[in-house]
Amino acid sequence: MIIPKINLRVPRYVIVIFIFLTGIIACKKALLDADFAGFSNPKHFPSPTYHFETNNITKEGFVLGRKLFYEKMLSANNTISCANCHIQSAAFSHNGHSVSHGIHDLLGTRNSPAIMNLAWSKTFMWDGGIFDLDLQPVAPITNRVEMDEHLENVLNKLSASPVYPVMFEKAFGSTEITSARLLKALSQFMLMCVSDKSKYDSVQLGTGAVFTMEENEGYLLFKQKCNSCHTEPLFTDNSFRNNGIPQTNINDSGRGKVTLQASDVYTFKVPSLRNLSFTVPYMHDGRFFTLEEVLDHYANHVQPTPNLDPLLQQGTNLGISLTTVQRQQIIAFLKTLDDHAFVRNPDLSEQ
Ligand code: HEC
Ligand code: HEC
Structure with a gap:
């Protein structure tokens, strides 16, 4: 009986498939190594300041x-x-x-x-x-x-x-x-x-998300009343200011401790407003547990403390005038700054 030669050899197409598959596996590994994209500057952010x-x-x-x-x-x-x-x-x-x-x-x-x-x-x-x-x-x-x-x-x-x-x-x-x-x-x-994957970011980049009417009203109000200190897209202008929260018995003089300048006493860094849903409580001493309390502060309880920021004192009027509806609209906008992908990003978790 003659055994056909072909049966003894690995058919050529098997070899081709084998080479092709090893190629894919090798590429996949290279991809995993290359998976680390490094630091990239989001398109709608300014240039970073880190060296x-x-x-x-x-x-x-x-x-x-x-x-x-x-x-x-x-x-x-x-x-x-x-x-x-x-x-x-x-x-x-x-x-x-x-x-x-x-x-x-x-x-x-x-x-x-x-x-x-x-x-x-x-x-x-x-x-x-x-x-x-x-x-x-x-x-x-x-x-x-x-x-x-x-x-x-x-x-x-x-x-x-x-x-x-x-x-x-x-x-x-x-x-x-x-x-x-x-x-x-x-x-x-x-x-x-x-953190650059909130709904706000998607709206800014035009990648699909659209603000609701309420969020949009809140955004317009935010730009009028909050943005000069909490400047988008980072939601801070990196300055130190006094936003009129009353002193407590700890009497933390904030930036004044560092510079020893009277004009810096009771000023604190303007914090970013991204991810507020996750970072409760608020302010340098965590005194407020809800955004409603924060807005109630700006609307009704700004104190004429030394160095109160001039933006919060127009003539004899203290604070920022805000109706109940406007406060809700601003809060709706602030929630668009929550970045769920960031707080769940597995690359940033303990391994
Ligand atoms: C004059 C500048 C200024 C303006 C205007 C201003 N803020 Fe602030 N904001 C600050 C400063 C400074 C702090 C931190 C104060 C502290 O902790 O002592 C702060 C803190 C906050 C916090 C707490 C954030 C955190 O992580 O603890 C929220 C929320 C907030 N502001 C929202 C707003 C909203 C909403 C508006 C507009 C209605 C507004 N702010 C207007 C300066 C300002
Ligand atoms: C016991 C709690 C605690 C631990 C542990 C801790 N931190 Fe902090 N971290 C704080 C507090 C509170 C502040 C603000 C302090 C202040 O303003 O005086 C802070 C501030 C910071 C800031 C400044 C953020 C900003 O926006 O200004 C960075 C960055 C930071 N911590 C990184 C770290 C690193 C890295 C470690 C570990 C080596 C660490 N922290 C350990 C509580 C902690």
Whole structure:
């Protein structure tokens, strides 16, 4: 019996398919590696202010920064990570907590701000006391009521761990763990926390979403009454102002503490208004739990405190006149700034 030759060989079309499939798998892997797009500036945002030239964001640097952000070894007793007070589902703020709640259950005096769009911030903290994002983490790591640790100890703990030296090598070329590298990696993670996928963004970019009548009325009112301080598209003009909230017995003098200028006393950084549904409560000390209370403040309770912003004092009139309907319209607009994709982005979650 003659066995046809063809049966002994792998048919040519099988080889072709095989090569084709390996090609696809190889491409897929390359795609996954290339999946990390790096930092990109949303079309409708201004140019960022962060100095990327001294800290270029790489996939390895970002992955290391993310791990460090969720790392409890950054605190004295290994119980508190940055993410304890900056929770992703709360747009990286500490929702429900008026003031920060740190190590040994100690309380601070200020509300944990959201971590988002920091590449566009020129100063950090409610009083702008820190002017470089790369220096920011030193404050919570060493703060007695936050993480209460020494940078030196953090570096030692990380160096002794089985995972970090390798991760630092991938990110920075050698296994050496220095504070500069630690801080750069944390910045890389925080810079990637970009919130630009709200309904408002989609409307601005013309990518499908349309405001309802109520949202649109709210947007028009917002532009008249709020935008000079909470300037779109970041919803802050990065300035320090006094919005007339009454002082409390903590008597936090805000920016005045930093500059020691009388004209800065009781002024605070204008916060972004993105993701307000996730960042309750509001103001530097988390005194308001609803947007209705915030608008009631602007309409009825602005105090003639020293340095009250002139925009909130027209002649003898204090505050911003707002009818009940107008307040509802503004709140409807503010909710279009919620970015559900950001608070659920798996790339920014603990891995
Ligand atoms: C115990 C709670 C707590 C921990 C832990 C904590 N933070 Fe914060 N964070 C705060 C508070 C409160 C503020 C505002 C402080 C102020 O204005 O004085 C803040 C402010 C910030 C800001 C400034 C944001 C802005 O818009 O100005 C950044 C950035 C930040 N934290 C990053 C971090 C990083 C990184 C870590 C970990 C190394 C960390 N935080 C750990 C509570 C915390
Ligand atoms: C004169 C400038 C100015 C104007 C006008 C202004 N704000 Fe503010 N706003 C601020 C400042 C400053 C703060 C932070 C004050 C603090 O925490 O002590 C703030 C805080 C807020 C907060 C709290 C956000 C957070 O994350 O804690 C909301 C919400 C808010 N403003 C909404 C509005 C709305 C809505 C309008 C218009 C009706 C408005 N603001 C008009 C300056 C202004």
